[in-house]
Every structure is written in structure tokens, then in C-alpha cells.
Amino acid sequence: MGPDQISERRVCRVLEQPRGTQRYRAKVKDDERTIIKRMHALVRRHPRRGYRFVHAMLRDEGFHVNRKRIYRLWKKEGFKVPQKQRKKRSLGVGVNGIVRRRAQHKNDVWCWDFVHDRDESGRPLKWLTIEDEFTRESLALEVERSFKSCDVIEVLTQVMLIRGVPRHIRSDNGPEFIARALQNFLASAGVETLYIEPGAPWQNGYAESFHSRLRDELLASELFADLREAKALSAWWRNEYNHRRPHSSLGYVAPAKFAASLAEPPLRLGAAPLACATAQQATDSVHPTLITAGT
Numbered sequence: 001m002g003p004d005q006i007s008e009r010r011v012c013r014v015l016e017q018p019r020g021t022q023r024y025r026a027k028v029k030d031d032e033r034t035i036i037k038r039m040h041a042l043v044r045r046h047p048r049r050g051y052r053f054v055h056a057m058l059r060d061e062g063f064h065v066n067r068k069r070i071y072r073l074w075k076k077e078g079f080k081v082p083q084k085q086r087k088k089r090s091l092g093v094g095v096n097g098i099v100r101r102r103a104q105h106k107n108d109v110w111c112w113d114f115v116h117d118r119d120e121s122g123r124p125l126k127w128l129t130i131e132d133e134f135t136r137e138s139l140a141l142e143v144e145r146s147f148k149s150c151d152v153i154e155v156l157t158q159v160m161l162i163r164g165v166p167r168h169i170r171s172d173n174g175p176e177f178i179a180r181a182l183q184n185f186l187a188s189a190g191v192e193t194l195y196i197e198p199g200a201p202w203q204n205g206y207a208e209s210f211h212s213r214l215r216d217e218l219l220a221s222e223l224f225a226d227l228r229e230a231k232a233l234s235a236w237w238r239n240e241y242n243h244r245r246p247h248s249s250l251g252y253v254a255p256a257k258f259a260a261s262l263a264e265p266p267l268r269l270g271a272a273p274l275a276c277a278t279a280q281q282a283t284d285s286v287h288p289t290l291i292t293a294g295t
Contacts, residue, residue, distance in 0.1 A: 149179035
């Protein structure tokens with residue numbers, strides 16, 4: 001007689017085990033899935049904490065569960081405190097970083113920064129980039145040999161006249177961004193500045209991500225003969241990026257197409273004309289011949 005032919009009654013009698021114990025099936029409580037889901041969230045957030053800490057957190061959150069049950073679920077889910085911890089840099093820990101001050105809609109938060117390269121002759125090239133953090137659109141991609149605060153104001157004014165005035169703009173503490181003329185211009189336009197902490201570029205993560213794509217797809221693949229060629233190629237790449245290049249964070253939709261599908265945010269009446277007038281005053285005060293020379 002094979003093992004599969006022996007009756008359960010006989011096996012229990014030989015092993016002296018009650019048949020009720022053999023037939024017992026644990027009953028899953030109604031709240032178990034919710035508890036396990038919350039345990040996973042706490043373990044991800046506190047990977048160096050054990051089941052006692054998780055139990056205390058669950059009790060504080062209002063779960064009526066004892067520590068033995070949490071220990072059983074801890075073992076069932078295979079949780080354990082790792083012996084070795086690999087260091088990692090926290091993303092946007094500053095008050096003005098991308099985590100605490102995330103864009104909520106179009107024109108809510110813009111970010112800007114500079115990228116550097118050289119032409120074929122070894123002369124410097126400097127790109128000013130402006131992006132909408134919510135739609136991921138490139139609003140400006142201007143290249144010159146160098147930029148002063150008045151040059152930044154002029155570019156920003158042109159973008160505002162076309163796009164509208166943002167509520168916030170995020171940048172580092174570079175001299176072009178903290179210049180008094182630029183701060184006065186942004187304050188008069190009603191734009192709140194979000195300066196990240198010094199030496200913390202990850203707090204301006206959307207600008208850094210855009211720069212990595214720009215360098216990988218344009219700066220590292222093109223040899224610029226001069227400033228004129230750099231301007232032409234930058235304009236071409238920006239058009240490709242906005243209208244044809246799928247963006248993974250937008251569900252592989254081009255930024256311009258994604259922006260077109262959104263409802264327009266409420267207009268901030270009077271901000272754009274004020275910004276334009278202030279830009280003219282700030283520009284004239286820093287470099288009186290800039291606008292005349294550019295026309």
C-alpha cells in the first residue's frame with residue numbers, strides 16, 4: 001500500500017495527532033491585506049528598522065494588532081533588516097528642492113540653468129536653458145559666448161511674452177541668477193524664486209535631467225564650427241525635443257503634445273506687461289545699449 005493510499009484517520013492515530021489539528025486551515029482576517037500593504041510601505045521607507053518598529057508605527061496609525069501577529073506577517077512576507085547599507089544622496093532635501101516644491105500645473109514652476117561647451121576652435125559656448133517642470137517643455141535654449149544678468153532678463157522677457165508668467169522659477173545660486181537687477185525683475189513680475197542649496201544640483205533635478213539629454217543627444221554628437229552653427233543646431237534640437245521626441249515621464253508623449261492636452265491655467269492678468277516694462281528698466285540700467293544693439 002502506497003503512502004497516498006493510507007487514510008488520514010490512520011496516519012493521525014499512528015502519529016497521535018488530533019484530526020482537528022490536521023484539518024485546521026488558518027482564517028485570513030479582513031484587515032490582513034491592508035496591514036501587509038502598509039507594512040510594505042513602512043519597510044520601503046525605513047529599511048533599517050525591524051518588526052518592533054513597524055508594529056509601533058502601525059499602532060500609532062490606529063491599527064489594533066499585537067506584536068506577535070506583526071512578527072508572523074513579517075516572516076511570511078520575507079522582510080529582514082539588511083546587514084549592509086549603501087549610502088545614497090537624498091533627492092531635493094532643501095526647502096526649494098523638487099520634492100518639497102513640485103510643479104502642480106503648467107506654468108507653475110520653471111527651472112533654468114547653464115550648460116557649457118566649446119566650438120571647433122576651442123572658444124567657449126554657453127547655453128541658457130529654461131524648462132517647464134510640469135510639461136517638460138523646453139521654453140528657451142539660447143547659446144552665446146557668455147551671459148550677463150541683462151542677457152538673462154531679455155531672454156526671460158521674450159519667453160514670458162509668449163508663454164505667460166510662471167508662479168515660481170527654480171535655479172541655483174549662480175551670479176547670473178542672484179543679480180539684483182534679475183531679482184527686482186522677477187519680484188515686479190510676481191515670480192517667486194526657488195534657490196536651491198549651494199552644491200546641491202539634485203534639488204534642481206528636472207534641469208539636470210534635461211541637461212543630460214541635451215549633452216547626450218546634441219553637445220556630445222555635434223562639432224560646432226562657430227556660434228552661428230551652434231545657434232542653428234540648438235534651435236533644431238529644441239524643436240525635435242518639444243514636438244517629436246517621446247518623453248518617458250509623460251507616458252512616451254512629446255512635451256508639446258502633452259501640454260496641448262492640458263487645460264490652460266488661470267491667467268495672471270497684468271503680470272506679463274509689468275514684467276516686460278521691468279525688464280526694459282533693468283536691462284537699461286545694467287547695459288543701456290543692449291536692446292538698441294540687438295535690433
